[in-house]
Amino acid sequence: MIDRGSAARLKPGMLEELLRSGGVQAMVLSRRQALVSGQGLVFLDAAGLAGRFKGTAYAPEQVIYLGTALPGARAAEGTQYVLFVLPEQFEVRAEPFEPHVEGIPAGAQWAGFREVAAQLDPTDTALFIEASAIANWHATHTxxxxxxxxxxxxxxxxxxxCPSDNSEHYPRTDPAIIVTVVGPDDRLLLGGGGPLDSRNYSTLAGFVEPGESLEQAVVREIGEEVGVRVTASQYLGSQSWPFPASLMLGFTATTADTEATPDGVEVTRARWFSRAELQEAVLSGEIVISSRLSIARALIEHWYGGVIQDRPDSA
Ligand SMILES: [Zn+2]
Structure with a gap:
């Protein structure tokens, strides 16, 4: 995993010094996509890349310190990582590359997080999430x-x-609650809506409002979305989802209600499932639930009490 070096990065000029020191690994991000190969994220020599792109259309919009590798990472412990946010994606498949960049493995390509998340190791996953979060913040807080x-x-x-009034501005994260609602007969309430496949069902979720506790947000969101009154909620865990800036806080909540009425806006269908009904509906293809990458799936399987088998032909 990664030590973000939150104290080290405060030193004035640390990034410039780091780029001059050599041996620093650069992750590149452009249009929310990273350069990846069969091994995971592609890391390039930061000093070489900075020199290569200087004065070109690929000169980075941002250079951001990501941290150092901790034991267990694919790179040696202490390897330093920076992020180059590029305004354009250079062509990695054409020969010769324009501009030519050393160290890009054959088969490398640009890919979004969802496309490659399943094949990334924990360090690359953490770096991709961290890089996406900080790059998105810079892009929208100029x-x-x-x-x-x-x-x-x-x-x-x-x-x-701010050079005008000297105020400091920090990256922000928007908290959202995501909830499994369990009824009096231990059945699970799942919902779906929007333009997605009408077979899609997932946990209910929504953003926390200013001045609201997480527990209050759980009660309000479930009430608004499906008209169900939850009486108790328990925090289970969280997942950063910086597309663009969410932190998903997972809860399970109980209700005495047995009826659910979708609001018709965010949620257009809602359904209660017993464990056997849910597994059967997934296996038959009648419904599709969230992928294993998501905290939604982890919350559903927490209620289920084990792994829910996917339909064999699904991705
Ligand atoms: Zn200002």
């Missing part, structure tokens, strides 16, 4: 909310400072 002046990144890319 100006001071107080005075409107363009802000300038500092602290390795983890703070933006």
């Amino acid at each position: 100006h001071c909310p107080r005075c409107g002046a363009a802000t300038v990144p500092e602290a390795g890319g983890w703070v933006r400072r």
Whole structure:
């Protein structure tokens, strides 16, 4: 895994010094896609890449410190990582590359997190999530909310400072609750909606409002979305989902209600399942539930008490 070096990155000029020192691994991100190969994320020599892209259309919009490898990572312990957020994607399949970049393995390509998450190891997963979160924040927080002046990144890319009023601005994360609702007969309530496949069913979820506790958000969201009154909730775990900036906080909640009425907006269908009914509906293809990458699946399987078998022909 990664030590983000939250103290080390505060040193003025640390990023410039790091890039000069050599041996630093650069992850590249462009249009929310990273460069990946069969081994996982592709890391390039940061100093070489900075020199290669200088003055070109690929000159990075942001260079951000990501941290150092801890024991167990694919790279040697202490390997330093930075992120280059590129304005354009260079062509990795054409020969010669334009601009030519050393160290790109054959078969490398650009890919979004969802496309490759299943094949990434825990360190690459953590880096992709961290990189996406901080890159998305920079892309949408370019100006001071107080005075409107363009802000300038500092602290390795983890703070933006306003040169006009000297205010500091930090990356933000939007908390959202995601909930398994369990009825009096131990059946699970799942819902679906929006433009997705009408067979899709998942846990209910929603953003926490300002001034609201997580427990209050659980009660409000479930009430709004399906008209069910939950009486007790328990926190089970969380998942960062920075597309663009969510932190999913997983709960299980109980209700005495047996009827659910979808709001017709966020949720257009809701259904109670016994464990046997859920497994059968998934195996038959009647419904599709969240993938193994998601906390939704982990919450559903927490209720189920084990692994739910996917339909053999599903991805
Ligand atoms: Zn300002």
